[in-house]
Amino acid sequence: xxxxxxxxxxxxxxxxxxxLDKNTHYCPGCTHGVAHRLVAEVLDEMNLRDKTIGVASVxxxxxxxxxxxxxxxxxxxxxxxxxxxxxxxxHPDKIVLTYQGDGDLISIGTxxxxxxxxxxxxxxxxFINNANYGMTGGQMAPTTLPGQKTTSSPxxxxxxxxxxxxxxxxxxxxxxxxxxxxxxxxxxxxxxRQAKKAIRMAFETQVxxxxxxxxxxxxxCPTNWHLSPVEATHWLEENMLxxxxxxxxxxxxxLKNLNF
Amino acid sequence: MQxxxxxxxxxxxxxxxxxxxxxxAALEVGMEVTWFPSxxxxxxxxxxxxxxxxxxxxxxxxxxxxxxxxxxxxxPSLDKYEDMVVKDGYLIVNTSMTNREVKRKDIHAVxxxxxxxxxxxxxxxxxxxxxxxxxxxxxxFFGQAEMETALKKSLEGKKNDLVAANMIALQKGFEFRA
Amino acid sequence: xxxxxWKGNEAIAEAAVRAGLQAYFGYxxxxxxxxxxxxxxxxxxxxxxxxxxxxxxxxxxxVYGAACAGARTMTTTSSPGTSLMMEGLSYIAGTEVxxxxxxxxxxxxxxxxxxxxxxxxxxxxxxxxxxxxxPIVLAPASIQEAVDIVYQTFDIAEKYRTIxxxxxxxxxxxxxxxxxxxxxxxxxxxxxxxxxxSTQGKRERNVLTSxxxxxxxxxxxxxxxxxxxxxxxxxxxxxxxxxxxxAKFAVVGFGSAGxxxxxxxxxxxxxxxxxxxxxxxxxxxxxxxxILALTDKMDGFFVVEMNSGMMLDDVLLxxxxxxxxxxxxxxxxxxxxxxxxxxEIRRLHAEGWKAEGHPRDRWLxxxxxxxxxx
Numbered sequence: 001x002x003x004x005x006x007x008x009x010x011x012x013x014x015x016x017x018x019x020l021d022k023n024t025h026y027c028p029g030c031t032h033g034v035a036h037r038l039v040a041e042v043l044d045e046m047n048l049r050d051k052t053i054g055v056a057s058v059x060x061x062x063x064x065x066x067x068x069x070x071x072x073x074x075x076x077x078x079x080x081x082x083x084x085x086x087x088x089x090x091h092p093d094k095i096v097l098t099y100q101g102d103g104d105l106i107s108i109g110t111x112x113x114x115x116x117x118x119x120x121x122x123x124x125x126x127f128i129n130n131a132n133y134g135m136t137g138g139q140m141a142p143t144t145l146p147g148q149k150t151t152s153s154p155x156x157x158x159x160x161x162x163x164x165x166x167x168x169x170x171x172x173x174x175x176x177x178x179x180x181x182x183x184x185x186x187x188x189x190x191x192x193r194q195a196k197k198a199i200r201m202a203f204e205t206q207v208x209x210x211x212x213x214x215x216x217x218x219x220x221c222p223t224n225w226h227l228s229p230v231e232a233t234h235w236l237e238e239n240m241l242x243x244x245x246x247x248x249x250x251x252x253x254x255l256k257n258l259n260f
Numbered sequence: 261m262q263x264x265x266x267x268x269x270x271x272x273x274x275x276x277x278x279x280x281x282x283x284x285a286a287l288e289v290g291m292e293v294t295w296f297p298s299x300x301x302x303x304x305x306x307x308x309x310x311x312x313x314x315x316x317x318x319x320x321x322x323x324x325x326x327x328x329x330x331x332x333x334x335x336p337s338l339d340k341y342e343d344m345v346v347k348d349g350y351l352i353v354n355t356s357m358t359n360r361e362v363k364r365k366d367i368h369a370v371x372x373x374x375x376x377x378x379x380x381x382x383x384x385x386x387x388x389x390x391x392x393x394x395x396x397x398x399x400x401f402f403g404q405a406e407m408e409t410a411l412k413k414s415l416e417g418k419k420n421d422l423v424a425a426n427m428i429a430l431q432k433g434f435e436f437r438a
Numbered sequence: 439x440x441x442x443x444w445k446g447n448e449a450i451a452e453a454a455v456r457a458g459l460q461a462y463f464g465y466x467x468x469x470x471x472x473x474x475x476x477x478x479x480x481x482x483x484x485x486x487x488x489x490x491x492x493x494x495x496x497x498x499x500x501v502y503g504a505a506c507a508g509a510r511t512m513t514t515t516s517s518p519g520t521s522l523m524m525e526g527l528s529y530i531a532g533t534e535v536x537x538x539x540x541x542x543x544x545x546x547x548x549x550x551x552x553x554x555x556x557x558x559x560x561x562x563x564x565x566x567x568x569x570x571x572x573p574i575v576l577a578p579a580s581i582q583e584a585v586d587i588v589y590q591t592f593d594i595a596e597k598y599r600t601i602x603x604x605x606x607x608x609x610x611x612x613x614x615x616x617x618x619x620x621x622x623x624x625x626x627x628x629x630x631x632x633x634x635x636s637t638q639g640k641r642e643r644n645v646l647t648s649x650x651x652x653x654x655x656x657x658x659x660x661x662x663x664x665x666x667x668x669x670x671x672x673x674x675x676x677x678x679x680x681x682x683x684x685a686k687f688a689v690v691g692f693g694s695a696g697x698x699x700x701x702x703x704x705x706x707x708x709x710x711x712x713x714x715x716x717x718x719x720x721x722x723x724x725x726x727x728x729i730l731a732l733t734d735k736m737d738g739f740f741v742v743e744m745n746s747g748m749m750l751d752d753v754l755l756x757x758x759x760x761x762x763x764x765x766x767x768x769x770x771x772x773x774x775x776x777x778x779x780x781x782e783i784r785r786l787h788a789e790g791w792k793a794e795g796h797p798r799d800r801w802l803x804x805x806x807x808x809x810x811x812x
Binding site for chain 1: 506649
Binding site for chain 3: 280283284287293294295318319321322323325326
């Protein structure tokens, strides 16, 4: 009879300490869970959990604080970067992150995110872009693609009437206060690994005091896109990647030789 | 007993500053005092005024309809405040910038060419102090020594080098004889 | 005792600094800006946090963050800025974190003007932000009183974990008066146990939020807030009385309107009219019991405000219809002269009190003529 020798086994997978052991409220196939896990893994690896303060926003991730195991505050819609500024200025030696969706960050919160970046506020922003307002049921967001159907653009986003989507990372990267701004995607394992590296780099930016850091994560919203989880990843790849290219838009010179 | 002084002139004539000197003088003798400016866009180049109230008791309204004294540094201020001053009050008029006599006979009017006196000292911006000195001389609210202390207090810091010229202006105002 | 001349806006800033203020966030707006400017050099000199925000929305949410982070924090603004801050105030109230706001009220509605007014009474005393909450609102009438009150606000805010608003108006912000500054308190070195200041691996995580998705949980929070408010109503009533001992009727006015009324009451007393002044300093909680008790002794209340009769409604409620109430107000940034109030006092003394109709209607019926005659 074969016996298992646990002593010689290597841990190759475990629950991150920075995440509480809870089921999330996110829809099946939504990539919020992946993003949460990546942030938690990076904070664990950098041993930052005990000194981290999170700022949740309004949207599907309004309950982010239910899943992360460190101090958290919950901001009004769009104001997370301002609130994070208040926290960080009081605790400059702590790690402060905001976790915001696209409606929160680049619609109602455009002013707050822009000025946080311009000030070089030494915080890290995890920006989930899924091209619609998820929590309220799939309305048009500032990131909704031209022609994309939503519950408030039922015939597809008409740019003549509703204007054009905003490429947030490109826009914020023009600001001198930005230390690290990149766009990544969560639609397949390879890209998820790249996203994790970027999140690591963003926190390294903050640890080194190099200014504002943001990782934009292209994400799926199967429920509101009316697609299966697998179809949603394909839709992201086919429709979002051409409009929102994955790139490094701003990388502080002091970060260039870092490797993980 | 409460005393209310309105100081009025063009923006740039040092209306607010001279009010501050008066306020410092009242503080110097341990009185309650309120310095209340007209503030906002009208300060820049337009007319300016401020009210300084001093009293031995808690001061109520920071502005009054009928002040017990007025320093008027130009014609519009004379036209506006001559009728407002209470009976037996003081009206100090800058004749360098006004073109008519004081009409009222029931107030103490002191008319002096304050801008010319200031120019003789070497700086027409001292007009305000010359006029304040004339009011203090006529009313005897405070002594000259208290005014000198108040002037120094008001010029503390960046404006310290202006003390000497202002002292001369104060002296000239006290010395003026109509 | 060293009394020095202070400009109102700078005096309140220094008083806050001396009370151990750790972080200030603000946005320029007349007639409050000198407070922001003062903080911009004073706090960095002391190694404390100053930041000019991109808007009042930014400022109040930075304050929200700093309050959650455990700092003594405040902002200063004026009416249109207060309107923008209402969102943040509601969240801060819901999260039960302490903060201080100074509102240097100006004429409105809209862009209005920068002159002294009291038209923010309803927006800060009776609401503004959404939901059930009650900020403490204190309305000093002089610079020394403003200094003394601002100095206490952080202790009060922390005691109840609530918002304390100091309501001034443009005249108190812009005027100079002598004030004695209180001693400098040391800045707190320990973060409150409830604060989001990171666990340091030594405690369970703190989550500070105003979201209670289950209405029953929200209602429990509402109940807790209301119980706290009852304590505040019991402990935090402040007012000042003048000539009330033998008064037959009382003028009621807060802040600048109260001090303008003081001049009028003094003048009336000099004429032998038995009138007193009741000046609420805490307008929230409102001195309801004191007003009610006065109805036994007074023939009537004469409410004076620099708005359309916002506190008037509170006086009417508190006096429960037991005695007549009269009203006089100026709006839009017009500050009444004592003479206007004296005229009304004389009239009330000579003609007696009318009870028919609403005092606001009686006032409005004559206001147009008063404005036209000026």
